[in-house]
Amino acid sequence: MAVTLQSSRFGELQIPAEAVLDFPNGLIGLGGRRFALLARSEESAFVWLHSMDDPELAIPVTNPWRFFESYELELSDDEAERIGVTSPEDALVYVTVRSAAALEDFCANLRAPILVVGNQGHQIINQAPEAPVRAPLFAGLQEEPSTKAA
């Protein structure tokens, strides 16, 4: 069974009903309730987290470990209990991406990742010590290959 997603960016799309994610608390400060993940292809680094109900609301997200090998994710006990995970391995993890005209200005939010558990989504606060709200994705691009990854 499919449901229709209206998108100001992509037009009208059909989404399998089982792919719709329920965000009980929406996205922090932005709200929303039902979302779907849209990928251009399987190899795409970036996936769009698209609202099912607001055609304009969509955010690029990515797998943080694709860009940040040593990314650490820690949940507070309260938050783990609230979203129903015993450890971060129970969830798919995405971070939001702020795009820009130049690749060097792309940033990911490592402080507030989005965890998908089953068909539920939650944007949570990462308690790990070094998790900036704005972490450049492509900072290493201009440098020599021998310098360490971001």
Add this chain to the structure above:
Amino acid sequence: MLIITRRPGEKIMVGDDVVVEVIEVSGSSVRIGIAAPKSIPVYREEIWAAVQAENRAAAASDVDQLPDDVPAPTKKS
């Protein structure tokens, strides 16, 4: 905004389900306890505001700006 003066040990009810308690006052800091249903997240305001700002910026992202082929980040072997 409702402004209330409390002493340590005193509480405030927000609706029927959220309790805010002043635990301790020490110098210029206040230790505050918040009891809320599990379904309600509680954030330090500055973190919430920073995340909201970043969410908004990310939501303004342009389809054309996202590359299909992403240069591989340098990886340790």
